Amino acid sequence: MSEAPLREVRRVVYRPLREGNALEDTVARLVQTIRLGVVAPAESLPPERELAALYGVSRDTVREAIRELADTGFLVRRRGRYGGTFVADPLPQPPPPGVVPVAELEDVLGLRRVVEAGAAREAAARTLDPETRAQLWERHEAATGASPADYRRLDTLLHLTIAEIAGIPSLVEIAADNRARVNAWLDTFPLLPRNIEHSNAQHETIVTAILAGRPEAAEAATLEHLAGSEALLRGFLT
Incomplete structure (x- = not known):
């Protein structure tokens, strides 16, 4: 790819x-x-x-x-x-989840909502060339077909690809910094198979809305998608 x-x-x-x-x-x-x-x-x-x-x-x-x-x-x-x-393969196992201050968690998740939902909206508002459209769909398919060991990495790359094709370079830096913090927390608890299935379905909705040029639908689908992982993070970390 x-x-x-x-x-x-x-x-x-x-x-x-x-x-x-x-x-x-x-x-x-x-x-x-x-x-x-x-x-x-x-x-x-x-x-x-x-x-x-x-x-x-x-x-x-x-x-x-x-x-x-x-x-x-x-x-x-x-x-x-x-x-x-x-x-390293595998990477070191993260420590067991600890208590994250609520204010810190909400700050990071709040920024994530603004950045990632806004990125999806901007990406859907752009006219994407055929190569970019194909590559975005390939990122979605790669995450959908990922093994448990590789899922979070490919999920992250899909979200960062959306941020990148939004066409705002400084947005990518903010998205990457924010996502790295979120991933450090996600890595402290195991993948949940049904959650992955649900996430993959939501990814398809987001990507389809972007490719169809529907900014409001892409933004709404992203916010719904993020709400699921937010619930897990709050449950495991606070």
Whole structure:
């Protein structure tokens, strides 16, 4: 599948870091890249030299950040002809769910509603070229056919693709940051098969509305879809 619809997502996760805590910020950006599924388990990260150039930090900083994440089980380093830095497969199991402050949860979920429903509305209002239309449908089909181990990653990529085709580059950065926080919480409890079936049906409604050029329907379907995961998050985390 072409990665074209994720061009802006990749720009966001590999954008230069702000001045300050270079090591900590590099670690955080790499974790975001993993959380969002931009690099899948068992896939390799870009080379250290390329990451250093993309982030605007030294190669030593990138190497130290990779070492930190390798020590915690998120990354695996391999030497030799086919070596490099790979996302662990499987990823480390998250800790059991704890109590998340209600105010923090509601802040993140509220922003998610505004960003993702607005992105769906904007995407549906645009005239999409045939390649983008096909790629959006492929993202939906990939999530629908995903194994439990890969479902959240492909679900995330579908939502970020919608944000990207909305055509507002700065929206993608906000969506990616917000989704990474949500995924960290979602990873603390197991997938529920019936919830996945329901989510896939809702995805189809959202994507169909976007492709049909129906902004209000796309927005409404997205809000309904998000309400389901919000209920689970509140139930498990508060």
